[in-house]
Amino acid sequence: MRERILQELYKRRDEFVSGTELADLLGISRVAVWKHIEALKQGYEILAISGKGYKIKDCYNIIMPLKLKDELKTKCIGKDILYYQETASTNELARKLLAEGKINTGTVIIAGRQTAGKGRRGRSWNSPHGGVWMSLLLRPCLDLQATALLSLVFAVAVASALDKFLDSSVQIKWPNDIYVNQKKLAGILLELSGELDRADYLIAGIGINVNVESTDLPDPAEKAATSIMIEARSNFNLSVVLQEVLQSLDSYYDKYIHQGFDEILEEFKDRCFHLGKEISIQAGEKVIRGINSDIDINGSLWIDTGREKFKLNTGDVALI
Numbered sequence: 001m002r003e004r005i006l007q008e009l010y011k012r013r014d015e016f017v018s019g020t021e022l023a024d025l026l027g028i029s030r031v032a033v034w035k036h037i038e039a040l041k042q043g044y045e046i047l048a049i050s051g052k053g054y055k056i057k058d059c060y061n062i063i064m065p066l067k068l069k070d071e072l073k074t075k076c077i078g079k080d081i082l083y084y085q086e087t088a089s090t091n092e093l094a095r096k097l098l099a100e101g102k103i104n105t106g107t108v109i110i111a112g113r114q115t116a117g118k119g120r121r122g123r124s125w126n127s128p129h130g131g132v133w134m135s136l137l138l139r140p141c142l143d144l145q146a147t148a149l150l151s152l153v154f155a156v157a158v159a160s161a162l163d164k165f166l167d168s169s170v171q172i173k174w175p176n177d178i179y180v181n182q183k184k185l186a187g188i189l190l191e192l193s194g195e196l197d198r199a200d201y202l203i204a205g206i207g208i209n210v211n212v213e214s215t216d217l218p219d220p221a222e223k224a225a226t227s228i229m230i231e232a233r234s235n236f237n238l239s240v241v242l243q244e245v246l247q248s249l250d251s252y253y254d255k256y257i258h259q260g261f262d263e264i265l266e267e268f269k270d271r272c273f274h275l276g277k278e279i280s281i282q283a284g285e286k287v288i289r290g291i292n293s294d295i296d297i298n299g300s301l302w303i304d305t306g307r308e309k310f311k312l313n314t315g316d317v318a319l320i
């Protein structure tokens with residue numbers, strides 16, 4: 001019912017819609033409309049003026065899960081869409097719902113904002129209103145190593161979807177950070193569980209700064225971050241971005257499962273801004289400095305110091 005109210009307000013976003021009209025349209029009482037609006041106000045900016053009715057104030061940051069599910073043309077991702085106005089972390093919620101047997105493969109959990117968003121390597125992830133914060137649950141019939149490669153596959157998928165909203169080309173920092181104009185735009189956190197020969201499940205958490213203001217981004221001194229809105233100098237409809245990204249994730253996932261990693265790796269390399277350049281990378285206690293000579297078919301990064309070649313499976317790359 002709440003989503004039907006939201007859809008109606010969105011359809012008529014340039015005018016006020018009275019409580020009586022909504023009540024008649026949906027076959028409920030005006031008091032029920034008021035109660036639903038009060039609940040919706042927790043996650044959406046809705047103006048309520050007595051004698052006039054209700055109007056959506058910020059129509060860019062609206063996600064309507066039922067509408068999204070209807071419009072998606074995916075094979076696997078987005079078979080179920082759960083939307084929460086606020087949660088601590090969609091990855092944590094996915095894990096909990098999975099343990100309770102409440103979600104199936106292909107489910108996408110989206111939040112309007114996260115209060116304890118998680119980043120890679122134990123970092124936190126700022127997730128204010130205006131971003132895409134979501135987690136996908138998948139159970140690919142792959143071993144753990146092949147499942148882990150999805151971290152690079154999804155980076156290519158997200159980058160290729162976000163390209164449609166920006167003039168500058170969207171790039172990747174190994175293994176899966178999404179950059180534009182040398183600033184981080186989106187991140188991916190893959191959590192998997194299973195035996196070596198077979199992954200049990202995979203939770204892919206994806207965070208995209210869409211209409212996020214610079215004041216809501218992490219401290220610039222700490223790490224350079226940006227949003228689509230900042231780079232493109234205009235707001236984007238969150239649902240449109242979300243739909244594009246889900247569509248792309250589904251198509252790259254399908255391609256990876258059926259055709260393997262070769263072609264996707266080439267796309268990854270094309271977008272990887274530090275390949276062939278001098279980088280430094282923290283590997284455990286050591287910092288290795290050299291030329292990033294390759295990213296191989298297993299997703300490992302190679303660094304050539306001039307004296308030695310190192311192969312790394314994890315780490316934080318910095319361009320020198």
Ligand code: BTN
Pocket residue numbers: 088089090091092114116117118119120121123125127132133134135177186187188189204205206207208
């Ligand atoms: C990174 O450090 O680059 C990864 C960031 C991943 C953030 C997303 S937002 C949705 C999902 N839920 C989380 O708590 N984290 C991921």
